[in-house]
Each structure stands twice: as C-alpha cells, then as structure tokens.
Amino acid sequence: MTDSVKPRARAADKRRRLTAEAARVLHEQGVERTTLADIARAAGVPVGNVYYYFKTKDELILAALCEHSSRLDQLTARLDRLPDPRDRLKALVESWIEQREVAARHGCPTGSLAVELGKRADGTLDAEAGAVIRRLLDWAAQQFRALGLPDPDDLAVTLVSAYQGMSLLTNALRDPAVTVREGARLLRWLDSLKAAG
Template identity: 70%
Template structure:
C-alpha cells in the first residue's frame, strides 16, 4: 500500500524541516543554500519551493524544529519529580552534546549571533522566542525550588550554557563543556544548599 499524496507531502516537509535544522546548525544561515537543504533531505530542489518559498522560510522552519526539540527535552525532564534533578539532567544533556558543541556551537545560540546582525530583525526575534522558551522553563524550575529571583537565575544558568558552548566551539575543545557543566552543577547544589 502506498502513502497518499498528502502523506508524502507531509513527509517531504518534515524531512526538509529536519534537514534545515541540521544544515543551518552546521553551516550557518548565510552559508546554507536551498540546494544544501534539499540534498540533505533527499528532496529535489524544485520541490522545496512548494513547501518553502524562501531560504528565510527554511531558516524559520529550522528554528521551529529547535523549539520542538526543546519542548520534547523539557517534557521528558518534567517527568523527573525534583526540579533540581531536572536542571542537572539538562546540564548532563548539554554535556552529552559536547562534541557537537565543540564543532558547531549551540544551534540556537549560533543562530542568535548570526541572525541578530541582520537589519530586518525578523528571524532574530524568532530566535529570541526559542531562547525565551528555555528561559521560562528554567525559571519555573528555580521557582519550584523556592529560590529568590528565579528569572535572574535562569538568565545566569542559560548564559552559562551559551558561554560554555561558545567557548567549546571557539577553542574546538569539548572538554570545556565537561568542566563547565560540572561547575554549573556545583553552582546549582550550592544555591539549593544556601536557600
């Protein structure tokens, strides 16, 4: 039995979105071409325009993919009963991606840096939306822990991740993620112990 045309179209769109997220992360938005994404998705270049009219539409789809991945990760972490364990598991997940971070940086952070320099600002604002999703989730964990200034703590926490990801990439050293992840975990323990 073959898939319906609608199912095949949905599959192509999904493959293009996933490929856009991967290729844009590896190459950056400016260096990525529609042909690069089509090749990675195994979709003829001419078909891409049926689903996405411009490269910016594909970059926006990549951001949506990152938001979806973040939602899946945080939903999985929300199954843990303790907010401190959730935050530590998030750090462990980041450290688990240390080789990718050392090679390409953080997918969202790298795009924020690149797209934030554009004059139009549209996609830069979309990147900010994805980062705000993470900040909101992290702040909720600090709030559940009963800590003062959960929004400020969330900025510090996410900023530490962005910093270690950027430095691991700039130095091409995954051990930066390992060492800074351990430091971030100790900081979490110290915060809770002091509360």
C-alpha cells in the same frame, strides 16, 4: 490507505525531512553559507520541490527555528517527568555535556543561529530565534521557582548564560573539555543553591 492519503502523507514526510535537515544544515554551515540546494540534498528532496513547501529561504529558516523549539519542548517534557526540579535542572546541564562534541564543531544550535540572524541587515527572524531561548529561560525559571529560590528569573539567566558561554568557548577553542569542566561547575552550583528562609 486511500490514494488521496498517500500523497498527503508523502508531502508531510518531505516537509518534515526538509525542516529537520534545515535545522541541522543551518546549524552546521550557518545561514549565509547554506543554500536551499544544500538543504534539499540533505533531505533527499529535489531542489525544485523545496519551493512547493517553502517559498523563501527565510521561510525555511523559520521552519528550522520551529524545529529547535519542538526539540526543546521534547527535552523539557522528558525532564519534567523527573520528580525534583533540581534534578530536572541538573539533567538539562547533563544533556548539554552530552552534546559537547556537537558544540565543539558548531556551537549551540539556537544560540549560534540567534547571533547570526541578529547580524542580518533586514532584522527579520532574530526575534524568532530569541523566542526559542526565551522558552528555555522560562522553563528554567519555573524550576528555580519550584525550588523556592529567590530571584528565579535571574537564576535562569545565569544558567542559560553559562550554557551559551561554555558553548561559545567550546566551539571557538574546538575543545569539548570546556563543556565538561563548565558543566561540572554548573552542577555543583545547582547543588549549592538553597531556598531562602
């Protein structure tokens, strides 16, 4: 590796660490309670270096949203390897159930961030958070469409709304069992859906 490549690789690694830790810390602490120093500390990067990669906190929040989007893409890519759309949807619900302890402590990573950003006076970035949720809705609608079910977009809204609701209640009550119960209900609902005709 040449000397010029090493600094670029280190810089890319720092940026990746900052982005990943921003997604985690913002989820755990919320936007208003999180400082750039918190994220720098979590990433193991001197706080002064953060400004080299991200000029403002909003740029770092945007990077965190991109991280959420990337994680969603990775998840749906794994799920897309399953041959049956119903199995893909059920595996999605099972992934939510697996994250029940995280939901109990911090809620849904993207949903809680979207709610918090939506309350900011400047109105920036809330649409970006909504775009990540829209990607999930679109993917779910594709699965319902592939099953030949009527109103696939509405079914996707029902599914994602149920997830956001169970995530909120799990967090508010600090009770992972809410996600287990509601996740099981969603799995039964998915099994009950029949194509028209």
